[in-house]
Amino acid sequence: MLKISNLHARIEEKQILKGINLDIKPGEVHAIMGPNGSGKSTLASVLAGREHFEVTEGSVTFDGKDLLELAPEERAGEGLFLAFQYPVEIPGLTTTNFIKTAVNEVRKYRGQEPLDAVGFLKLMKEKMSLMEMPQSLLSRSLNEGFSGGEKKRNEIFQMAMLEPKLAILDETDSGLDIDAIRIVANGVNRYRNENNAVLVITHYQRLLDYIVPDYVHVLYNGRIVKSGTRELALELEEKGYDFIKNEVAV
Amino acid sequence: MASPDERPGDQIFRHKANLSMNTVENIKEQLNRFNADKKESGLHAIRQNAFLQFDKLGIPGVRHEEWKYTRINALFNKEFRFPYTENNLLRNDWQSLRLPGADDAHELVFVNGIFAPELSTLRTAGDLVLLPLEEAANSELYAKIVASNLGHSSRYAKDGINALNTAWMYGGVFVHVPEKHEAAHPVYIYHITDTRQGNVLSQPRSLVHLGRAAALKVVETFLTIGSQESFTNQVIELIVEEDARLEYYKIQNDGAHASQVSTTHVRQTGKSFAHTVTISFNGNLVRNNLNIVMEAPHCESHLYGLYLLKGHSHIDNHTLVDNVQPNCYSNELYKGVLDEHATGVFNGKIFVRQDAQKTNAYQSNKNILLSDTANINTKPQLEIFADDVKCSHGCTIGSIDTEAMFYLKSRGITEKNARYLLMHAFAEDVLENIKLPAIRSYVDQLISELLEFDLL
Numbered sequence: 001m002l003k004i005s006n007l008h009a010r011i012e013e014k015q016i017l018k019g020i021n022l023d024i025k026p027g028e029v030h031a032i033m034g035p036n037g038s039g040k041s042t043l044a045s046v047l048a049g050r051e052h053f054e055v056t057e058g059s060v061t062f063d064g065k066d067l068l069e070l071a072p073e074e075r076a077g078e079g080l081f082l083a084f085q086y087p088v089e090i091p092g093l094t095t096t097n098f099i100k101t102a103v104n105e106v107r108k109y110r111g112q113e114p115l116d117a118v119g120f121l122k123l124m125k126e127k128m129s130l131m132e133m134p135q136s137l138l139s140r141s142l143n144e145g146f147s148g149g150e151k152k153r154n155e156i157f158q159m160a161m162l163e164p165k166l167a168i169l170d171e172t173d174s175g176l177d178i179d180a181i182r183i184v185a186n187g188v189n190r191y192r193n194e195n196n197a198v199l200v201i202t203h204y205q206r207l208l209d210y211i212v213p214d215y216v217h218v219l220y221n222g223r224i225v226k227s228g229t230r231e232l233a234l235e236l237e238e239k240g241y242d243f244i245k246n247e248v249a250v
Numbered sequence: 251m252a253s254p255d256e257r258p259g260d261q262i263f264r265h266k267a268n269l270s271m272n273t274v275e276n277i278k279e280q281l282n283r284f285n286a287d288k289k290e291s292g293l294h295a296i297r298q299n300a301f302l303q304f305d306k307l308g309i310p311g312v313r314h315e316e317w318k319y320t321r322i323n324a325l326f327n328k329e330f331r332f333p334y335t336e337n338n339l340l341r342n343d344w345q346s347l348r349l350p351g352a353d354d355a356h357e358l359v360f361v362n363g364i365f366a367p368e369l370s371t372l373r374t375a376g377d378l379v380l381l382p383l384e385e386a387a388n389s390e391l392y393a394k395i396v397a398s399n400l401g402h403s404s405r406y407a408k409d410g411i412n413a414l415n416t417a418w419m420y421g422g423v424f425v426h427v428p429e430k431h432e433a434a435h436p437v438y439i440y441h442i443t444d445t446r447q448g449n450v451l452s453q454p455r456s457l458v459h460l461g462r463a464a465a466l467k468v469v470e471t472f473l474t475i476g477s478q479e480s481f482t483n484q485v486i487e488l489i490v491e492e493d494a495r496l497e498y499y500k501i502q503n504d505g506a507h508a509s510q511v512s513t514t515h516v517r518q519t520g521k522s523f524a525h526t527v528t529i530s531f532n533g534n535l536v537r538n539n540l541n542i543v544m545e546a547p548h549c550e551s552h553l554y555g556l557y558l559l560k561g562h563s564h565i566d567n568h569t570l571v572d573n574v575q576p577n578c579y580s581n582e583l584y585k586g587v588l589d590e591h592a593t594g595v596f597n598g599k600i601f602v603r604q605d606a607q608k609t610n611a612y613q614s615n616k617n618i619l620l621s622d623t624a625n626i627n628t629k630p631q632l633e634i635f636a637d638d639v640k641c642s643h644g645c646t647i648g649s650i651d652t653e654a655m656f657y658l659k660s661r662g663i664t665e666k667n668a669r670y671l672l673m674h675a676f677a678e679d680v681l682e683n684i685k686l687p688a689i690r691s692y693v694d695q696l697i698s699e700l701l702e703f704d705l706l
Contacts, residue, residue, distance in 0.1 A: 048660050051652065076662035088657040092678030093671055101671060102661035104705055109662060114705070141675075158661060 001026050001063060001197055002047075002166055008057035009046045016042045018222035019058070024166065027194040031208055032201045033233060034219035035241040040201045041085060043219070044170040048082035049075055063165065076102075077109030079165030083155035083172050090142040095154065096124070098142050099161050106162055127160040131187040149180030156187035167191070168199045173207040185210030205237040218244050274326060278305055281417050292387035293419055296401050300416030307410035314409060319595045319627045320537050320566040322411070325481055325509055330451035339444050339475075344369050347442060347473050349501070351688025355438040355469070356380075362443055363452030363482070364421030373435045378466070379426040383457060386424035395459050396424065399489045403515035406541045406570060411511050415453045415485045422455035427464035427494075436467035436497075436686060441484060443508065446476035456486045460494035462520065467497040469689055472533075474508040479534075482510040492520025492546070499689055500538070502530040503696055506561060509535040516541065521548040527683050528584075529693055530557040530565050531700055537566040547575040555584035556680040558673070558700055559592035559624075566595035573606035576636075582613040585680050587673050588624035596628040598643065604635040613643040618650060618676060620669075670701040 002024040009017040016039045024030055034040050046053050047060065049072035060067040062078060070078065090098070103123070104114040115123065128135065133153060143151050152172050159167050169188070173181050188198060188211050200211055208216075208230065216233045218226040220241075225248050226232065236244070281301050291297075309326050310317040339361045348357070356378065359369040365382065372380060379392075386392040387400070404412050427433050437458075443450050460466050468488070474480040490496045500514060510533065516524050530536055542551045557565045571580045586594050596615045617626045630643035650672060658668035674681075674697055684690040697703075 050656055071665075072656060072659040073662050073664050073668075076660055082660050084657065084660075088651075088654045090654055090657075090672070090675050092675030098658070098661075098671065101667060101705060102658075102663055105664065105667065106662035108705070162661065 002199075003061045004058070005060075006058035007043075007046070007055065007060060009042060009053050009055045011042070011053050015056070016222055017046065020219075020222075020224055022217065022224065024197050024199060026165075026197055028215065029192070029198045029200065029211060029213045031213035031216045031233060032199065032219050032224075033203065033205070033216060033236060035245075036203070038219045039222045040203075040219055041170055044082055044168050044201055047168060048072060048080065073105065074109070076162065076164075077106055081159050081162055081164035081167045083152070083159060083167065083169045085171040085174060087143045087151045087155055089144045089146075091144045093142045094139060095142050096138045099124075099138075099158060102158065103161055123161065127157060130190050131157045131160050132183050133157040148175040149177070149183070152176060152180065152184050153187070156184050156191075160187065160191055164196065166197050166199065168201065170201050171203065172200070173202055173204065181207060182210060205233040208233050220244055220248055274309055277414070291384060292393070292396075293384055297417050297419055300401070300404070300413045300419075303404070303413035304410045304417050307408070307413060310409040310411065316409065316568065316597070319593075320535065320564065322511065322535070322537065325535065328449055328479060330449045330479075330481060338446070339366070339369065339442060341369065343475060344442070347440065347475070349438055349469065349471060349689070350692045351436070351686060352438055355436045358423060358425075358437060358439045360421075360439070360441045360452070360454040362450050363441075363454045365423050365454075377434050378437070379424075379428070381424045381426075383419065383422035383424045383455065386457070392424060392426060395426070395489070396457060399459070399487060399517065400457050402517055402543075403485060403487055403513055403541060406515065406543070406572075407513065407539065411483060412485060412513060415455060415483050415513075418453045419455045422457070425456065425458040427460045427466045429461040430463045431461070432465040433467070436469055439468065439470045439486075441470070441472045441482055443472075443474045443480035443482055444476055445474055445478035445480050445507070449479040449481075451481045451483070454482070454484045458486065458488040460488070460490050460496055462491045463493040464491070465495040467499075467686060469499045469501065469686065471501040472504050472508065472510060472512070474504050477507065480504075480508045482508070482512070484510065485513045485515070487515045487517065490516060490518045490520075490522040490524055492522060494520070495523045496525065497685060498524070498526045499684060499686065500526075500528045501689070501693065502528075502533055502536055504533045506532065506534055506563070508533055511537045511539070513539040514541070515539075515543070516551070517543045518545060518549040518551070520546045522546070522550075524549075524551040525683070525685075526551075526553050527680070528555040528567065529684075530555070530559070530567075531696055532559065532561070533563050533565070535564045538568065540567070540569045541572070542570070542580065543572045543574065544578040544580070545574045547577045549575070549578045551578075551580045552683065553580065553582040553584075554680045554683045556677050557584075557586040557588075557594060558677070558697060559587070559594065560589040560700075562591045564593045566597075568595075568597045568599075570599040571601070571611060573600070573602045573609045573611060575605060576607045576609070578606065579610045580612070583680060584615045585677055586615075586617045586626060587620060587676065588617065588626060589620040591621075591623045593624065594626040596626070596645070597631065598629070599631045600633070600641060600643070602632075602634040602636050602639050602641065607636045607638045609636060609639040609641065611639070611641045615645040616676075617645070617647045618673070619647060620650060666702055667705055670698060670703040673697070673701055
């Protein structure tokens, strides 16, 4: 589904990604872990198409298409979703209105008829109960005054509404208490099926107690330096990132 | 209504003189003749006085502090037709110009600055009093109101433009809401300029009076038909007596050949409430003067504005809040989005006179520039002579938030639609103050057209 080959990227003059290789197949959950500054969020940004990041080498294909040639909104249309580490607050735009526009844009891109008010409401209701998304958040301005947990819950709700093939969760657990993590993780687990995939980017292993990965990769200094199964995450938790740094140094 | 033999087009500018170089001289000459002809009118003295003012002040140039960024004198170098007798506007032309909600509104139509009774409709008899201004000035019931209020705006306009309108005052209307009466229908006032036979200068004039504890909603809009140039120099004076409530909306969505100076002068003579929203899209050169004069203690006023411009449009919002008496409250929020080569001016004056202790006056102007070639001049101007007051002002100029833009795009929303959503969101705290649902959705519709939102 997603194939990253030798990906190099920089922001301004600073080279951050220095040759990433990663292959994600439908039905899989991958986790990328790594210390601060290793390039985790840059990878998420490059995949979603954030400006100011320049790809200097390598390629990314998504279901056979050259992802890097697509605009961010086209990537979303193709089925890529990024749950933001810092969701943006937009006063004056209701969450419902935002999501309705997004859903119909994506439907349009996929050649589907736009949903009318009734159809949209029905879809919202269904996903709201699935994602434990309170109605009160939907009529408020997008993310404005939302708690950290509410913002992340809103991200996962958007994911459920847009039904992506690949969801990238960028530090979705940061700033969340255990209860909020559990709700968000439940949402992700309910969305999962054999046709879609999840890429979890996280600093800590605790999120992986709830969203159980098939593969764990350690990103350090712009490269994936170690890959393994869930046990690798537990090992990192126990030993800290220093052991990776030492291994790399050797 | 006005008798046809009084139409000024007969006497004034009978011959479409070549006005290009000597327009102002020409205006003076013709005005002089007009006024000499009309000595018996109840409005003669005020017109004559305004003529002298105009003669003295002339058309303001860029050296005039209040007109520094708005070059109006260049407009007077064009040939204009002035108010003329023939009104070629048919009911059919007019039907397509009506605003949403019109079926439930009193509709007052001005064509080329002159009230057109044949196109106007009062929805329910007795909901309000409507008279030609001239007639009201001579009537037993309303002469006093007219005499003490008509022309009050001239005290706040130290330039020839306001005087020009008053000197020309003809075919205007007087609207009166009786004491303790809440008008059941809003009043829609249409200023239609018909340029199909040439450039037109029109100068509509109205006086609106809300009696004690009366309530009225007013919507004014400006529409030019034909492809020639129009210049509208309009003045509306609204008098709000004790315990009365005024809601006033100005919707400007005229074409690129339409210019206007639009003066809205609100005079709160007793403890009362005034709520104004000024929405400006498109147009060539638009200058709005909004004055709120709070002459009594405990008055409350709200001033909201939104301007959304592209092309070479120019908008100038001059607002003035005059706190004369203590314990008044005013809140002002103007927001603007300027794209392409559009230019904007915001000048917000707040006077707090010596007696106006415990004044609360707030002002904010926020702008977004969408292109490198758009520009805005914004200037708060507070003159405070009392010592126990709360006043604040602030202005911002920014560009579109790229992270917000990316957030929307990452959800599949195209650049154009994302821009629409962000600009609409930016405007929301102005828009939410449009309390007439039909007008609110009309404005929303205009914004989505202007920003080319293509997903509805």
